[in-house]
Amino acid sequence: MSLKNIIINEIERSSEEFITFERFMTLSLYHPKLGYYQKDVPKTGIKGDFITSTSVHDVYSRVMARVLINEIQSNGYAPIIVDAGSGDGKFISSFLDEVKFVDHQFYEKLTYFVLESSPYHQQLITNRTKQHDVEIFPSLTSMKKVLPKLNGILFSNELLDAFPVRVIEKQHELVEVCVGLDENNCFTEVYRPCTDPVILNWTARHQLQISDGQRIEIPLAMGKWLDEVGNWLANGKVITVDYGYTNEEWKSPERKRGSLRGYRNHQLIENVLQTPGEMDITTHVHIDAIKNIGLSHGMKWVSCMPQGEFLLKEGLLQFLQQTSPNNPFSKEHKQNRAIRWLAESNQFLVMIQEKRQ
Numbered sequence: 001m002s003l004k005n006i007i008i009n010e011i012e013r014s015s016e017e018f019i020t021f022e023r024f025m026t027l028s029l030y031h032p033k034l035g036y037y038q039k040d041v042p043k044t045g046i047k048g049d050f051i052t053s054t055s056v057h058d059v060y061s062r063v064m065a066r067v068l069i070n071e072i073q074s075n076g077y078a079p080i081i082v083d084a085g086s087g088d089g090k091f092i093s094s095f096l097d098e099v100k101f102v103d104h105q106f107y108e109k110l111t112y113f114v115l116e117s118s119p120y121h122q123q124l125i126t127n128r129t130k131q132h133d134v135e136i137f138p139s140l141t142s143m144k145k146v147l148p149k150l151n152g153i154l155f156s157n158e159l160l161d162a163f164p165v166r167v168i169e170k171q172h173e174l175v176e177v178c179v180g181l182d183e184n185n186c187f188t189e190v191y192r193p194c195t196d197p198v199i200l201n202w203t204a205r206h207q208l209q210i211s212d213g214q215r216i217e218i219p220l221a222m223g224k225w226l227d228e229v230g231n232w233l234a235n236g237k238v239i240t241v242d243y244g245y246t247n248e249e250w251k252s253p254e255r256k257r258g259s260l261r262g263y264r265n266h267q268l269i270e271n272v273l274q275t276p277g278e279m280d281i282t283t284h285v286h287i288d289a290i291k292n293i294g295l296s297h298g299m300k301w302v303s304c305m306p307q308g309e310f311l312l313k314e315g316l317l318q319f320l321q322q323t324s325p326n327n328p329f330s331k332e333h334k335q336n337r338a339i340r341w342l343a344e345s346n347q348f349l350v351m352i353q354e355k356r357q
Contacts, residue, residue, distance in 0.1 A: 003027065003034040003277040011181055018180035018190040021260075022221065025164035028276035030117070036277050037162070040120045052158050053241070053307065053345060054087065057338030058094035059319045060311075065098035067314050068153055068239075069106055077236045079106065080152030082143070084115040085159035089125035096132040111135070111152075113143060140228055149234040157241045158348075160285045163225065165217035167260065168194050170210045177215065179273065187273035206289045208247060215258040216250060217283045223293060230297025235357040238299065241307060241350050244285035259284035290351060299353040306346035316342060 001009075007027050011019055029036045053060045072079055086092055092114065100107040114136045116122050122136050137143040167177040173193065180190035194200070199218050203210070210216060229238060245255065262269035264279035272281045291301045305313075316339055321332035 003031055004275075006031070006034070007179075007187070007276055008181065008185060011179065016192070018178040018192075020176070020178050021167040021217075022164040024179040024187075024273070024276070025281055028272075028281055029162065029164065031277065034277045036280060037118050038120065039277070052087075053342060053348065054091040054157055056341055057335060058090070059316070059335055059338055060342055061091045061095040062098040062319065063311055063314055063316055064155070065095045066102060068155065069099060069103055071153060071237060071239075073106070075237075077153065078151040079109045080111045080113070080147070080150065080236075082113045082115065082147075082150060082152065082154045084154060084156040085162070086114055086116060086125065086157070087121055089121070089128035091157070092125060092134060093128045093132070096129065096134075113137065113147065115140060115143060140225075140232070144232065150232050151235045153236050154229060154233065154238045155241075156239075158243075160219075160222050160225075160240065160242050160290070161244075161282045162280075163219055163222040165219045165221070165260070165283050166196075166199055167215065167217055167258065168199060168210070169215040170212050172212065174210070187276075189273075202289075206247070206286065206292055208286075209251065211251070211256075214256050217258050217260055219283070219286060219289070222285065223289065226290060226293040227297070230294060230299060233297070233299065233355050235355060237302070237355075238294070238353045239350065240290065240353075241348055242285050243348050244287045244290075247286075247288045250286075287349070287351070291353075294353040297355070299355045302352040302354050304349055304351045307348035307350050308343045308346040310350040311342050311345075 007024065010023075010027070011017060027035065030038065032038060068081060071077070083092060092112070096107070096112065099110060112132070112134050114125060114134055116125060116136055117138050122138070125134065125136060135146070137146075169175050169177055169191070171191070175191045176194040176196065176199070178190045178192060179187055182188040198220060202208070202218055202220060202223065208216070245259075249255065260272055260281070260283050262272040262279040262281050264275075269279055272279075287304065294301060319335065320339055321335050323330060323332045323336060327333070
């Protein structure tokens with residue numbers, strides 16, 4: 001049975017004949033066999049559907065390797081790194097190569113854990129890190145059995161934007177945007193009064209102001225994950241790289257319709273209801289919520305900086321290569337073009353939170 005038919009059946013079986021956007025996204029992205037992230041096909045890079053910093057060039061992982069070595073050594077954290085949602089393993093491989101090159105003694109002490117739910121990505125990571133000691137876990141729950149508390153660093157790159165979301169809109173009154181079926185059995189938006197206390201508590205807790213006609217995503221699943229991380233972290237830092245908006249930025253007129261969108265073959269897809277399982281579905285994260293949830297668990301908000309600015313501060317330009325004008329396709333030219341892209345990659349943010357014992 002196709003994923004579309006699985007979702008149609010679930011809608012038809014539901015008492016109200018619709019499901020939440022969160023449920024639609026969960027099935028579209030994480031269905032065990034047919035979900036987008038679970039499929040055995042590339043997601044990032046030229047052959048995939050979108051570009052991430054980790055897929056542009058290994059210079060990104062090399063800079064981040066030096067950043068995390070310094071963070072652990074200068075703060076006295078345990079030499080433990082947890083990489084959440086790392087994908088295909090390219091970042092991990094070049095990251096650990098750089099750690100070994102920069103400080104072999106530290107490399108020998110380092111424990112590198114990976115959180116990755118996709119069996120396909122787990123296999124890619126295993127294949128690409130055979131020369132390194134990497135432990136892979138499908139969930140934070142399974143990792144906690146080995147590491148009950150984290151003393152070290154949790155790093156994630158474009159993880160939070162992939163969590164399923166609820167969607168609400170203010171049409172004089174607050175409504176929840178759900179997914180139902182039209183007369184042709186195609187997916188369509190359905191509206192119901194928003195009375196769910198979990199959503200109402202979220203908007204109140206994070207002081208989210210919604211104007212008439214505005215639509216916005218409510219990342220309850222992301223919040224649950226961040227609460228779990230906050231409880232787990234004992235001593236160390238959480239470094240989160242993603243794109244998002246503050247509460248003030250959400251008020252901007254150009255964001256009135258929210259940020260939910262799809263990507264397929266490097267093309268932006270506005271209607272995320274078409275072809276479930278065949279495209280990435282993503283949203284911008286709520287920066288104030290990430291900060292608030294961390295603070296509620298004793299995590300200090302250290303900094304939030306545009307990625308390009310952060311990488312330049314951390315020595316990105318030291319990786320520039322001398323080039324020859326006779327060969328514009330050389331690996332040196334390629335690396336320099338990647339450095340320029342990364343230096344301008346300020347659509348992403350680097351958020352750093354810390355908890356001290």
